[in-house]
Amino acid sequence: MYDFEYHKPSSIADAVKLLAADPEAKAISGGMTLLPALKHRLNKPSYVVDLSGIAELQGVRKEGGNIVIGALTRHYEIATHPQILAAIPALARMASTIGDTQVRNRGTLGGSMANNDPAADYPAAALALGATIITDRRSIPADAFFLGMFTTALEPDELVTAVSFPVPEKAGYAKMRNPASRYSMTGVFVAKGPSGVRVGVNGAGPCAFRQQEMEAALTANWSPDAVAKVKQAPDELNSDIHGSAEYRASLVTVMARRAVADAG
Amino acid sequence: MPQVTLTVNGKSHTVDVEGRTLLVELLREKLRLTGTHVGCDTSQCGACVVHMGGDSVKACTILAVQCEGAEIATIEGLAAADGTLHPMQEAFREYHALQCGFCTPGMVMSAIDLVKKHPSGLSEQEIRDGLEGNICRCTGYHNIVKAIAAAAEVMNGKRSELARAAE
Ligand SMILES: Cc1cc2nc3c(=O)[nH]c(=O)nc-3n(C[C@H](O)[C@H](O)[C@H](O)COP(=O)(O)OP(=O)(O)OC[C@H]3O[C@@H](n4cnc5c(N)ncnc54)[C@H](O)[C@@H]3O)c2cc1C
Ligand code: FES
Numbered sequence: 205m206y207d208f209e210y211h212k213p214s215s216i217a218d219a220v221k222l223l224a225a226d227p228e229a230k231a232i233s234g235g236m237t238l239l240p241a242l243k244h245r246l247n248k249p250s251y252v253v254d255l256s257g258i259a260e261l262q263g264v265r266k267e268g269g270n271i272v273i274g275a276l277t278r279h280y281e282i283a284t285h286p287q288i289l290a291a292i293p294a295l296a297r298m299a300s301t302i303g304d305t306q307v308r309n310r311g312t313l314g315g316s317m318a319n320n321d322p323a324a325d326y327p328a329a330a331l332a333l334g335a336t337i338i339t340d341r342r343s344i345p346a347d348a349f350f351l352g353m354f355t356t357a358l359e360p361d362e363l364v365t366a367v368s369f370p371v372p373e374k375a376g377y378a379k380m381r382n383p384a385s386r387y388s389m390t391g392v393f394v395a396k397g398p399s400g401v402r403v404g405v406n407g408a409g410p411c412a413f414r415q416q417e418m419e420a421a422l423t424a425n426w427s428p429d430a431v432a433k434v435k436q437a438p439d440e441l442n443s444d445i446h447g448s449a450e451y452r453a454s455l456v457t458v459m460a461r462r463a464v465a466d467a468g
Numbered sequence: 469m470p471q472v473t474l475t476v477n478g479k480s481h482t483v484d485v486e487g488r489t490l491l492v493e494l495l496r497e498k499l500r501l502t503g504t505h506v507g508c509d510t511s512q513c514g515a516c517v518v519h520m521g522g523d524s525v526k527a528c529t530i531l532a533v534q535c536e537g538a539e540i541a542t543i544e545g546l547a548a549a550d551g552t553l554h555p556m557q558e559a560f561r562e563y564h565a566l567q568c569g570f571c572t573p574g575m576v577m578s579a580i581d582l583v584k585k586h587p588s589g590l591s592e593q594e595i596r597d598g599l600e601g602n603i604c605r606c607t608g609y610h611n612i613v614k615a616i617a618a619a620a621e622v623m624n625g626k627r628s629e630l631a632r633a634a635e
């Protein structure tokens with residue numbers, strides 16, 4: 205790993221100032237993605253700006269019909285938080301399947317959203333639940349946030365401060381894990397919420413996406429059988445040693461069926 | 469040069485580090501606590517697992533500077549001063565839950581956190597899921613799972629002594 209200067213600001217304003225001062229500066233939250241990348245010298249940051257001391261990024265609260273989760277909330281806390289378990293149990297269940305215990309004890313919601321790994325779990329949930337990503341300067345709907353592989357609408361010095369999830373009537377999640385890395389080969393999050401039925405897919409393509417034909421099928425008839433008949437086109441899906449685009453396309457249908465069954 | 473003050477196995481240390489120094493490097497190279505191992509560079513193997521504020525974490529994926537003020541526990545801190553092993557260590561020995569022993573410190577630290585987070589007991593499946601982040605190349609895991617189940621009964625107060633392994 206290349207050496208860098210370490211900073212631990214205690215406010216969002218100070219963190220943004222540090223990040224804005226140098227395009228090579230990098231924020232760190234849980235470090236579960238950034239540190240493996242730095243070890244492989246994929247990155248050479250000048251400063252590493254540790255967000256973990258910023259109280260404004262912490263906490264889970266109910267605001268009207270939304271659960272607002274601070275960016276620093278760890279996967280383990282999301283999996284076990286009583287308010288999240290009560291309001292959006294599918295989100296808690298999903299968080300309990302991320303990586304392993306030690307990854308969940310460190311990794312954060314904000315870090316995962318900002319990183320937008322094609323196989324990450326949260327992006328599908330954010331799309332399906334119609335979440336809003338709150339940053340230090342604006343609010344971005346999930347539909348406009350995930351732009352492509354490891355690419356989001358965030359400016360280089362912009363921080364995710366929280367994510368607001370509308371509480372759905374029903375939601376469910378299912379994924380097929382890669383047997384070696386345990387990352388999602390394909391995962392589907394389904395939700396029936398204030399903005400209708402929405403279906404988010406991760407792992408299958410270069411970026412999480414919504415499956416609109418399935419949304420229409422589930423709007424007409426909320427049942428596992430309704431999505432079982434909807435085929436996902438393999439064009440533009442990922443093809444690698446773990447599975448072809450055709451295999452992933454068929455997984456989208458199978459996981460969607462299981463996710464609806466999970467939602468009940 | 470940055471400095472970090474942290475508590476390791478109950479003892480406070482102030483150490484000079486670089487920004488990039490990992491917790492596992494601080495433990496092994498500065499404090500000479502070489503029981504915590506490094507088995508990969510992809511944060512996947514779990515040989516480096518220690519406790520930070522009571523939670524199991526991968527010491528290879530935390531910067532030393534992020535541990536300012538933290539309470540760290542390593543495998544060296546488990547046995548009592550008179551050498552009496554922690555019930556989890558005793559169970560690993562009794563159930564032959566190790567062969568080469570490389571993964572063992574991380575396994576034991578993960579297992580202790582797992583048992584503590586399930587005070588009312590653990591199913592075999594919960595133990596297997598709880599070991600997701602620990603890779604063992606030797607044992608095939610079965611004896612590790614048996615050892616953790618046996619140690620859990622002692623740690624949870626269901627038995628006063630470790631159940632002996634079947635002959
Ligand atoms: C072995 C292993 C298995 C894993 N398995 C899974 C899995 O199954 N599913 C899954 O979804 N993920 C998985 N992950 C990734 C994990 O969930 C990470 O925790 C997550 O992707 C990043 O969160 P972090 O807090 O660790 O971010 P960091 O590593 O600290 O940061 C990641 C990136 O986001 C930026 N960043 C961090 N916080 C913010 C913020 N608040 N605002 C703006 N930018 C920010 C950083 O600059 C960096 O570029 C796995 C990781 C490992 C090591
Ligand atoms: S050394 Fe492999 S996970 Fe830390």
Ligand code: FES
Nearest residue numbers: 567569604605606
């Ligand atoms: S005992 Fe050899 S790696 Fe586990």
